[in-house]
Amino acid sequence: MAKVRTQDMLERFRIELLAGEEGVHREISMSEVSRPGIELTGYFKYYAKDRIQLLGKTELSYFAELTKEQKKDRAYHLCTDITPGILITRGMDAPEELIEACNQSGVPLMRSPYKTSRVISRITNFLEAKFAPFTAVHGVLVDVYGIGVLITGQSGVGKSETALELVKRGHRLVADDSVEIRQEDYDRLIGSAPPLIEHLLEIRGLGIINVMTLFGAGSVLTHKRISLVINLETWDQKKQYDRLGLEEETMRIIDVNVPKAILPVRPGRNLAVIIEVAAMNFRLKRMGVNAAEEFSERLSKMIQQGEHEEDHDYDLDF
Structure with missing residues (x-):
């Protein structure tokens, strides 16, 4: 699981840091965000102290009605040694007692100008993406007619050459050789390229080429949802290949079963055109049209x- 620190969240959303600067390197271990409502009444038995704490208009309005001693007590209990940070929304002013407690305990106190519901949504999506299950697959990921096609197969079978032909035909490259895949939802796989080889394509005999430099910014994507797997394999005369398309195979990646098609490779077959047709046929199937x-x-x-x-x-x- 990737490590996420409060500093990462500050940089991602450009949140203002008000106090507790010493704790910006605290680690965030949960994607859930907590709104301490009942805790402000003094009940901390089930306080989710290991989560980002959000204080909106409701929480700060109640906090303002407490006595000075109660404010100090609530602020002290909110700031624990494992609390990754406290975030105030709507650009509201932070109570002095909370600023003092955060500086003493080293808990980052932050402020966002946006509404509470919007902040919760953006931070939750950000953390869930960071904590999503992760794996890497040897292959090429291409966006073909809006369908994320993962091309797999043995080394040297022609995956990169096929991807180059697809790019020339107007489609977009996401990753070559190594595809980093994250499961952001129970059925959603997002593929991207490692930073080292982003936008690069390796062609045997030619070397490494920069697809974005050669074909323009419209020829690449940073990430894409994987919807279809195309496995390239050398043509085997003894093997019976599917000629109707009634039997649908799947490939399991992390916890998701992705539709899979096997394309035998031999001289004379235009794999780029076949993959284009496979992507369009996949779209038709999702619309309820199945030719087979x-x-x-x-x-x-x-x-x-x-x-x-x-x-x-x-x-x-x-």
């Missing part, structure tokens, strides 16, 4: 019609 199933239904109707005509001929002969 339509063909199967037509075939079944013709067989049934033929059997009915044979039975009718048999009745006439009898």
